[in-house]
Amino acid sequence: MFSYYAYWTWVGLNSTDENIDEQIAIAKSENKEALLPVVTTIPQDGEKLGSLSIPKLKQTFPIFFGDSETILKKGIGHIRGTALPGEASNSVLAGHRDTFFRHLDQLVVGDKLIVERSSTYYIYKIKxxxxxxxxxxTVIVPKxxxxxxxxxCYPFTFIGPAPQRYIIEAELFLKPKMESKKQ
Structure with missing residues (x-):
């Protein structure tokens, strides 16, 4: 696990945002939103990572690192051991069905989810x-x-510990173009 975070920290520290304006211009010319890579640091338990916006529900929730009961009372929790939001692979976020994720059952395939992290916006499309x-x-395995x-938890109206889980999987809608640094 340490190697995973060390690698992504190295990638983040060695990344460049020299082409950000160019990427945004390309995305606008294609009538799409730009998505840019996040600089990764190892977060601390309870540290705010960013936010999750659900345009269809007109709601935005804070995302915190970890999934303890204390964290899930404050907002959405990021499941440890999964990719951080914006990173490659599977980033898994958990929330209570009777608070932050109360209306997830109103979403359908094709709806968008937006994750903001380090002033970068990642747009995902529900698949x-x-x-x-x-x-x-199996829902937390790498992708x-x-x-x-x-x-x-599911069902949404269940009283007490629910026997099932409601899962929404979304894929990155627009992958950022990265160009090598010219010297």
């Missing part, structure tokens, strides 16, 4: 919605694509 058992760990997975 799959499913219901799994509460002990199904070959930039994926954002939202998890909450």
């Amino acid at each position: 799959k919605i499913r219901i799994v058992d509460n002990d199904d760990n 070959p694509r930039h994926t954002l997975t939202l998890i909450t």
